[in-house]
Amino acid sequence: MKALGPYKALGPYSVSSSLAIAIKIAYVLVALWVAGTVVSAVVSLVIFFVFTAKGQTPPAALSYLAVTWTVGVPDALYRLAFAVGAVAVVYRLRALFDAFAQNQPFAVDNAEHLRRIWVTLVVVEIVRIGAFVAARMLTTLYAAGDASPLPQEIASPIDLYRWFLIFVVLILAEVFRQGTRLREDSELTV
Numbered sequence: 001m002k003a004l005g006p007y008k009a010l011g012p013y014s015v016s017s018s019l020a021i022a023i024k025i026a027y028v029l030v031a032l033w034v035a036g037t038v039v040s041a042v043v044s045l046v047i048f049f050v051f052t053a054k055g056q057t058p059p060a061a062l063s064y065l066a067v068t069w070t071v072g073v074p075d076a077l078y079r080l081a082f083a084v085g086a087v088a089v090v091y092r093l094r095a096l097f098d099a100f101a102q103n104q105p106f107a108v109d110n111a112e113h114l115r116r117i118w119v120t121l122v123v124v125e126i127v128r129i130g131a132f133v134a135a136r137m138l139t140t141l142y143a144a145g146d147a148s149p150l151p152q153e154i155a156s157p158i159d160l161y162r163w164f165l166i167f168v169v170l171i172l173a174e175v176f177r178q179g180t181r182l183r184e185d186s187e188l189t190v
Helices: 016-055 062-066 067-102 108-142 162-189
Strands: none
Touching: 016 067, 067 108, 108 162
16 A cells, blocks of 8 residues: 555654654653642642641732642642643553554554553543542532532533543554454465
C-alpha cells in the first residue's frame, strides 16, 4: 500500500517517530508539573495550617486556600492521583510510540501498555468519584453550615466523556492484543 504524501505512519523518520519525540518531551514536562504540584501542595498546606492554627483567614492573594478541609482534603487526594496517573499514562504512551517508531505496531508489549493505560484511567476516575463522595459526606457531617463549593474537577460524580475515552482505549487494547496474536500466528505459519 502506497503512503499518502511524503510522510510515513510508522518507522524511522515517520509521523510516529515525531510523536515519540514529542511524548518524551511531554513526559519530562509532566514530571516537572507533578513535582511543582507536590511542592505547591505542601506549601499550601503549611500556609493553610499556619493561618488556621492562629485562627486567621489567609490574605486575598491566597484566596484559593479559603476552602474547608472537608473539600480540600478529597480534592488534594484526587489531584495527587491525577498527577500520578498522568505520569503513568505518558510513560506508557512513550513506550508505545517508541515501538511505532521502530515499525513494530503489534509488538508484544503494546497491548499491555494500552491495557495499563485504560486501567490507570479507570483508577483515576474512581478516585475522582470517591473524592466527590468524600467531599459531600465530610461536608455534611462536619461543616454543614460552612461548606465550600466543590472544585470543578470533582463537582459532578459521573463524567461520561471520561468513561467514553476509557472505553475507546479499552477497545484499542483489545484490537492490539488480537493483532499481536495474529502476527504471532502468521510468523509460525511457513
